[in-house]
Amino acid sequence: MATGGQHTGLKQLLAKLPNDKPTLVWLADIELFCGLYCHVVEGFLASVKAMPQCIAAMTTRYSDRVATSLRSLADDHINLVASGNKTERMRLCRWFLRGEIDDGSIIEDAAMRTQGKSAAETFAVLADTVNRHKGGMEVEKDNAQLGVVRWEDIGGLDDIIDELKESIVWPILRRDQFRKLGIRPPRGVLLYGPPGTGKTMLAKAAATEVLANFIPIAIPDLIKGEVGESEKALAAVFETAKRGPSIVFLDEIEAIFGSRDQAGEVGKKLISQLFLEMDNIPDDAHLVVLAATNAPHLMDESILRPGRLDKKIHVPRPGYASRRDILGRTTKHLDIDNREELIATLAELEMSGAEIKALVRAACYSAIQRGSKVLTESDFDSAVEATHFQNEFS
Ligand SMILES: Nc1ncnc2c1ncn2[C@@H]1O[C@H](COP(=O)(O)OP(=O)(O)OP(=O)(O)O)[C@@H](O)[C@H]1O
Ligand SMILES: [Mg+2]
Structure with missing residues (x-):
């Protein structure tokens, strides 16, 4: 539904509704029309309701912003909660x-x-x-x-995977053992390291492997909200998370701290809310908070206190052996001429996991351009050129 020319638009729509067929009229994001155009939509809905062959449905993510006059036009109100009980x-x-x-x-x-x-x-x-x-x-x-990620898709980070299993997967899957032995698993884990090294990927793999809720929260999206709204959203997330075994994943968490000046109030309130939620996680809850950042220097020390993100795991840029491993895993489904030798040579290039992914993708494009299903050294040569890696690879 467009917000311009409402009168004419809706009138035209009314005229187009068939007389002889059962018809569903669907108005999405209805809260957007609750300001200036409320009466227009009300008139439209009243007309639709008067047509016996038509039924109207309205949807909104913000029921509290829908005008009472519009609400009262609905005969039924259905609250859709995330995947029910x-x-x-x-x-x-x-x-x-x-x-x-x-x-x-x-x-x-x-x-x-x-x-x-x-x-x-x-x-x-x-x-x-x-x-x-x-x-x-x-x-x-x-x-x-x-976008399903498994541990075996991740190259060169075996030690980190083991650490994550110990601090996130086991506490959820082997909870009784932990309790018997009196070990308190970390409540929060922070993955930190340079961009493109696999932090988000690690979180997704942990989620796939552990039979728990994975609740990802993109902090940059959250701080775009208005004051009050973001905290409500965060509180709702933790409410859901506390109900069952859950991993709450806060990606790019530095955005809250980095945004203190620009986003001002929203960022600050969100930090307090986050602390409050983390401090209030009951001891017997199956809930771990996993966070990731590539800018640990922007983060406030207070979030690293015990009971918050008290375990820090560094995800470094890969060395030669890791790059070889990542190359092997990211190309395992591809047909490559002289594979082993080529991978050994490509691994000499100083690349992050994300850069390796970009390189492989560029090589695939080169092969497609040649009309070949098999990737060759020349495809990787063009890929290196295309992705601007300065190296002696030739
Ligand atoms: N260790 C790795 N093994 C396999 N693929 C990797 C690895 N690291 C990165 N990649 C590839 O690069 C992509 C981007 O990685 P990811 O988003 O996990 O990086 P990140 O560390 O979260 O980066 P940022 O700090 O920018 O958020 C992944 O989807 C994956 O394809
Ligand atoms: Mg990431």
Whole structure:
């Protein structure tokens, strides 16, 4: 629905509604029309309601911003919460997986992993569940498209993966053992290191491997909100997270601190809210906060205090052996001429994981341009040139 020329637009729409067919009229983001144009939309809705073959539905993410006059035009109000309770999710998972998987424990796992997730994320998890049980090459491709990351996709960070398993995965999966031994796992973990070294990827892999809610929060998006709104959103996230085993992932967390001057109030209030939420996590909650930053110097010491992000893990730029490993893993689905030798040479280049990914992608483009399915040294030569790595590779 466009916000310009509402009168004419809606009148034209009314005239176009068929008389002879059942019709659903859907008004999305209705709160946007609750200022100046409220009466126009009200008039339109009243006309639609008067047409027996039509039914109108309105959607909003901010029910408190919808004018009472508009609300009262709706006969029903449905509050859609993120993927409902466990029984509802089990029902949804069973329906989605029908004909593919009927093993109750797998369906239950899927239901657990979809807690607190949006519909889109839920379907990604379920599609991944189906893929995991299909096996084979096709699965690899599907996973890449879905953005599903596994430990084995990550190169050169074995020690870090082990540390993450100990501090995030075990406390969730082996909670009883921890409790028996009286060990208090870290409440928060900070991954820090240069850009493109795999921090976000590590968080996604932890989420895939652990059967818990993964609740990612992009801090830059959160601080764009208005004062009051961002804290509400953060409080809601922690409320959901406390209900089950969860990893709350705060990516680019430096944005809160870095933004203190520009975003002013929002950033400051968000920090207090975050501290409050972290300090109030009950001891028996299955909740770990994972944060990532490539600008640790911008962060305030107070967030690193015990009980907050009290474990710090450095994710460094990869050395030769790690680059070789990353190259091997990022090209495993590709046909490459003289693979081993070529990878050994390419690994000489000083590249981050993200730069390696860009290089491989550029080499694929070069092969596509040649009309070949097999990548050769010349494709990587052009890729190196295209991606401007200064090196003696030739
Ligand atoms: N260790 C790695 N193994 C395999 N691929 C990697 C690795 N590191 C980075 N990549 C590739 O680079 C992409 C970007 O990495 P990622 O987003 O995880 O970096 P980051 O450390 O979070 O960077 P930033 O600090 O800029 O957020 C990944 O999606 C992946 O394709
Ligand atoms: Mg990142």
